Amino acid sequence: MTTEGRTGQSKPRVAVLFGGRSSEHAVSCVTAAGVMGAIDKDKYDVIPIGIAKTGQWVLASAETNEWSLSASSLPEVAPSAQTVALAEIGGEHQLIVASPNTVPEELGAVDVVFPLLHGPFGEDGTIQGLLELSDTRYVGAGVLASAVGMDKHFMKVVFEAAGLHVGPYIAVTDRQWRNDPETVRKRVDQLGFPVFVKPARAGSSMGISKVDSIEGLDAAIETAREHDPKLVIEAGITGREIECAVLEGRGTDAPRTSMPGEISVAGGGHEFYDFNAKYVDDAAALSCPADLPEEAITRVRELAAVAFDAVGGEGLSRVDFFYTPDGELIINEINTMPGFTPKSMYPQMWKASGLGYAELIDELIHLALHRKTGLR
DSSP, X not given: OOSSOTTSOSSOEEEEEEEOSSTTHHHHHHHHHXXXXXXXXXXXXXXXXXEOTTSOEEEOOOOGGGGOOOSSOOOOXXXXXXXXXXXXXXXXXXXXXXXXXXXXXXXXXOSEEEEOOOSTTTTSSHHHHHHHHTTOOBSSOOHHHHHHHHOHHHHHHHHHHTTOOBOOEEEEOHHHHHHOHHHHHHHHHHHOSSEEEEETTOOTTTTOEEEOSGGGHHHHHHHHHTTOSSEEEEEOOOSEEEEEEEEOOSTTOOOEEOOOEEEEEOSXXXXXXXXXXXXXXXXXXXEXXXXXXXXXXXXXXXXXXXXXXXXXXXXXXXXXXXXXXXXOEEEEEEESSXXXXXXXXXXXXXXXXXXXXXXXXXXXXXXXXXXXXSOO
């Protein structure tokens, strides 16, 4: 396929979808700003579509500075009197704008959707299902991979089945915590402290707490439950945090992996790699390639590809590991739509591996344009 859109336009039309209903709304906006600022406008026609926290789709501003993140201001897609919808008109996938008591206005055909959505109702297979139902091509993982990659419990189950080393953890459902909290406390105590209490289906370190004793457990659980009634509680692991970026191979080629990177957090009083360290205080630094033995680097890349294939990954993913003092690699998680600003770890690892930000965006769109919807 050439760069001509399959709708017959001179260039493919890309709908950049961002915002959403999750607690990661602001992060999604910042990610979209990075992509819209770097995408090749000579090669692609870009339509920014924001999703308000109410779930409404709106025609958003393409001015990237409107979606910046600071300590005092979080970007947010505002509801509008006009709603954007995706519809099939004349055999083509069209964007339309509808307002009360008016005839819908056609915005034109769409070749591919770039869903830069983080968290539930975007990264968890829901938006992917909608795009599959509408037979619209899109960047990134499909329905199942997105759902498994979003749920830290089932993610670990899949990893274990693939033979990957997963650290000790327990999953806690809403019913278990409400009906028998004492049993939950006993199960956590058996893990040993410290533990990390996490919402099962949230990202960007939202709602995560490090707990050093049983006395702090209930408060941490309630904090996590503000984001998700289902939790994963993990035993603390002594080790370095190593990440690896994965990019789908073309055609039948194997997944491509970047050089591994290592995260360090300096300043700001951050005990671990939390939301503020990532996005507000700019306290995180990436070393890529990570200072690891050559055999460990090779192994990280091999295991990242195994994890990507285990969940049925497509497009892109970031796979995170712990590298223990005795040289063991323990997988932490996979992120099927990692942060994608120019400063984010995923594009930074590819940059250090020889693939720049704009080129990475171009490759992801290429993969989406050449991938059919439906069963594959």
